[in-house]
Amino acid sequence: MSAPLLEVRDLKMHFPVKSGFFSRTKARNFAVDGVNLSINPGETLGLVGESGCGKSTLGRCISRLYQPTAGEILFKDANLAGMSHRQLLPYRQNIQMIFQDPMESLNARHTVGEILEEPFLIHGIGNAQTRRQSVSKLLDTVGLPGRSASRYPFEFSGGQRQRIGIARAIALKPELIICDEPVSALDVSIQSQILNLLMELQKEFNLAYLFIAHDLAVVKHISDRVAIMYLGKIVEQASSNEIYHRPFHPYTQSLISAIPIPDPHHSATRILLKGDVPSPISPPPGCAFHTRCPKASESCQRDVPILKTVAPEHIAACHFAEAP
Amino acid sequence: MITPLLCVSGLTTEFQTDEGLVRAVDGVSFDIPPGGTLGIVGESGCGKSVTALSIMGLLPRPNGNIQSGRIDYRGEDLVAADNARLQRIRGNEISMVFQEPMTALNPVHTIGRQLTEVVAIHTDQSPAEQIRTAVAMLQRVGIPAPELRMTEYPHQLSGGMRQRVVIAIALICEPLLLIADEPTTALDVTIQAQILDLISSLQKDFGMAMIMITHDLGVIAETCEQVVVMYAGQVVEQGSVFDIFDRPKHPYTQGLLRSIPKLTDIPKQPLDIIPGMVPSLHDLPVGCRFANRCQHRAAECDDAGLTVDTVTEGHSVRCLKWRQL
Numbered sequence: 001m002s003a004p005l006l007e008v009r010d011l012k013m014h015f016p017v018k019s020g021f022f023s024r025t026k027a028r029n030f031a032v033d034g035v036n037l038s039i040n041p042g043e044t045l046g047l048v049g050e051s052g053c054g055k056s057t058l059g060r061c062i063s064r065l066y067q068p069t070a071g072e073i074l075f076k077d078a079n080l081a082g083m084s085h086r087q088l089l090p091y092r093q094n095i096q097m098i099f100q101d102p103m104e105s106l107n108a109r110h111t112v113g114e115i116l117e118e119p120f121l122i123h124g125i126g127n128a129q130t131r132r133q134s135v136s137k138l139l140d141t142v143g144l145p146g147r148s149a150s151r152y153p154f155e156f157s158g159g160q161r162q163r164i165g166i167a168r169a170i171a172l173k174p175e176l177i178i179c180d181e182p183v184s185a186l187d188v189s190i191q192s193q194i195l196n197l198l199m200e201l202q203k204e205f206n207l208a209y210l211f212i213a214h215d216l217a218v219v220k221h222i223s224d225r226v227a228i229m230y231l232g233k234i235v236e237q238a239s240s241n242e243i244y245h246r247p248f249h250p251y252t253q254s255l256i257s258a259i260p261i262p263d264p265h266h267s268a269t270r271i272l273l274k275g276d277v278p279s280p281i282s283p284p285p286g287c288a289f290h291t292r293c294p295k296a297s298e299s300c301q302r303d304v305p306i307l308k309t310v311a312p313e314h315i316a317a318c319h320f321a322e323a324p
Numbered sequence: 325m326i327t328p329l330l331c332v333s334g335l336t337t338e339f340q341t342d343e344g345l346v347r348a349v350d351g352v353s354f355d356i357p358p359g360g361t362l363g364i365v366g367e368s369g370c371g372k373s374v375t376a377l378s379i380m381g382l383l384p385r386p387n388g389n390i391q392s393g394r395i396d397y398r399g400e401d402l403v404a405a406d407n408a409r410l411q412r413i414r415g416n417e418i419s420m421v422f423q424e425p426m427t428a429l430n431p432v433h434t435i436g437r438q439l440t441e442v443v444a445i446h447t448d449q450s451p452a453e454q455i456r457t458a459v460a461m462l463q464r465v466g467i468p469a470p471e472l473r474m475t476e477y478p479h480q481l482s483g484g485m486r487q488r489v490v491i492a493i494a495l496i497c498e499p500l501l502l503i504a505d506e507p508t509t510a511l512d513v514t515i516q517a518q519i520l521d522l523i524s525s526l527q528k529d530f531g532m533a534m535i536m537i538t539h540d541l542g543v544i545a546e547t548c549e550q551v552v553v554m555y556a557g558q559v560v561e562q563g564s565v566f567d568i569f570d571r572p573k574h575p576y577t578q579g580l581l582r583s584i585p586k587l588t589d590i591p592k593q594p595l596d597i598i599p600g601m602v603p604s605l606h607d608l609p610v611g612c613r614f615a616n617r618c619q620h621r622a623a624e625c626d627d628a629g630l631t632v633d634t635v636t637e638g639h640s641v642r643c644l645k646w647r648q649l
């Protein structure tokens with residue numbers, strides 16, 4: 001087996017929480033709480049989980065927008081976790097991000113041409129002429145007309161803006177892109193255009209993706225492997241097909257059963273979960289899922305389940321993990 | 325034939341904007357029998373919410389106006405009804421649930437006050453009875469410790485809880501028609517499943533009719549009997565849920581169904597796509613509005629006067645070429 005491009009070991013990101021004015025007890029938000037994962041070159045790892053479970057935080061730690069509290073981020077054998085800004089510089093162009101709302105990350109006062117030229121300028125690559133050529137090549141690669149360079153982001157539709165965001169992310173030929181809900185805000189008919197573009201670019205440039213989304217059908221379609229996250233931890237991981245056909249963790253089982261199927265002949269047999277996701281500020285003891293789990297027993301309230309192999313290339317963290 | 329509860333015909337709604345008059349809804353027609361469920365699906369900006377707001381009499385004035393058409397509710401044309409009459413109907417007979425629960429809730433009033441207020445307007449219950457009705461309704465929508473929740477404010481609840489409260493407010497007077505505009509889009513799938521389950525069980529209990537607005541074809545397939553597909557302000561196809569999913573006739577409906585990733589797909593295969601994008605409402609073609617994205621487009625598709633054609637009883641399509649496809 002080839003060496004992974006990225007290996008994350010026991011990564012933690014605990015945010016301090018302001019708890020009252022003069023309060024001395026410092027509460028913490030255990031947003032990411034001991035995550036292990038790896039991504040191979042050219043591979044897509046999907047990351048799924050409910051709102052607030054720590055997906056974006058994990059992505060931002062890996063791209064080092066955040067300084068993680070603990071753990072290792074091994075990227076091509078260098079540990080990015082503790083690096084200073086200066087030390088990180090040579091790695092920055094290698095790991096890029098794509099966001100749900102590209103407007104938030106695109107400077108509205110710059111033309112698309114300027115936005116796409118910026119990465120080359122920052123890293124001192126090429127001269128004015130070669131940069132212009134690179135920009136028009138990028139536009140072509142993501143399927144935007146060449147004249148887009150002189151326009152501003154607000155003149156584009158949501159789908160086109162996402163293409164601009166993708167063009168900027170691939171400008172410096174990164175090896176890993178963190179895609180944080182890149183199609184969640186788009187219309188169904190535009191979603192498939194962007195998903196196809198991402199899959200084509202992956203083949204062409206041997207890109208690896210960490211693909212974050214809450215739509216399991218989308219994630220399943222684009223990913224080689226899928227990791228399911230709950231309250232700061234990965235609770236299950238397997239190949240896309242395996243996780244859908246044979247989920248072992250009760251949370252994954254209910255997540256999959258909850259997806260509305262676009263077929264009126266299909267009759268859903270739902271595993272309805274009780275209640276809401278608990279707060280990551282005071283995660284339940286033992287298995288964090290026990291408050292909603294249909295299988296929970298006494299030991300679940302006490303003992304933290306660890307990820308163990310339940311089938312080849314398939315891990316799950318549940319005391320009662322079993323195939324459906 | 326059953327008399328429809330609601331019959332929308334030729335609804336045309338326009339907005340006065342800086343760039344001129346915009347026709348957001350153009351000749352929309354459909355009807356719903358008592359207790360029936362109709363889904364409206366379509367791309368962002370195609371006029372789903374404006375259709376709902378037109379029915380509710382909640383268009384932003386003075387910019388938004390119903391230019392023509394009728395909305396017949398139990399034999400009464402709501403387009404012609406005055407404000408006082410509409411207000412009596414709203415919340416009592418026709419209720420609406422919006423996508424973002426916070427917009428429907430008043431942040432400075434307790435949950436209890438917001439529920440009892442609705443009961444007070446529409447019934448002659450005593451204050452003590454109003455509270456009992458409110459608590460019972462919170463219980464009914466699955467809110468634990470309802471007495472306690474009555475004293476809390478919206479920000480103290482999770483997103484899923486808030487949407488339950490909004491549903492409780494919408495249903496507390498047992499309306500005959502519920503319009504749900506993307507009621508679960510802002511929620512997680514496991515919470516969405518709870519809310520959809522709740523809505524359909526309440527619908528059965530109360531025998532109420534529902535318009536479900538969503539862009540999620542999965543939600544449509546699971547909850548609706550009739551489906552209206554909208555595109556750029558017009559209905560391009562409508563029929564039973566089986567007409568739409570099993571024998572779609574419009575190239576847009578067909579393309580939409582083909583382009584969604586399905587859990588049964590083989591991963592990493594290219595998806596079918598609908599190329600291009602929706603035309604701007606400021607710059608609509610005179611012919612078929614889907615023509616610029618349609619693979620079956622012929623010269624005559626660009627001519628004015630495209631009308632709706634009947635495929636079978638109850639199934640209609642706005643496409644010139646549907647017979648040849």
Ligand SMILES: Nc1ncnc2c1ncn2[C@@H]1O[C@H](COP(=O)(O)OP(=O)(O)OP(=O)(O)O)[C@@H](O)[C@H]1O
Nearest residue numbers: 015029031050051052053054055056057058214280
């Ligand atoms: N910069 C920050 N400072 C403090 N707390 C944060 C910060 N970013 C995220 N959090 C908290 O960390 C937890 C995880 O948030 P995160 O945004 O990673 O979730 P997510 O899985 O991406 O959710 P969503 O699906 O809603 O995007 C949440 O409780 C959130 O409030």
Ligand SMILES: Nc1ncnc2c1ncn2[C@@H]1O[C@H](COP(=O)(O)OP(=O)(O)OP(=O)(O)O)[C@@H](O)[C@H]1O
Nearest residue numbers: 339341348367368369370371372373374375384605
């Ligand atoms: N108050 C308004 N003033 C001017 N134009 C408006 C107004 N409200 C809606 N529109 C326009 O009417 C059209 C239809 O809007 P509508 O909100 O019905 O779309 P929708 O189908 O509900 O979309 P979405 O899926 O994004 O909710 C849009 O092009 C929108 O710009």
Ligand code: SF4
Nearest residue numbers: 612615618625643644
């Ligand atoms: S009318 Fe013509 S362009 Fe429009 S959908 Fe039908 S075939 Fe396509």
Ligand SMILES: [Mg+2]
Nearest residue numbers: 055056057180
């Ligand atoms: Mg996020």
Ligand SMILES: [Mg+2]
Nearest residue numbers: 372373374505
């Ligand atoms: Mg809307």
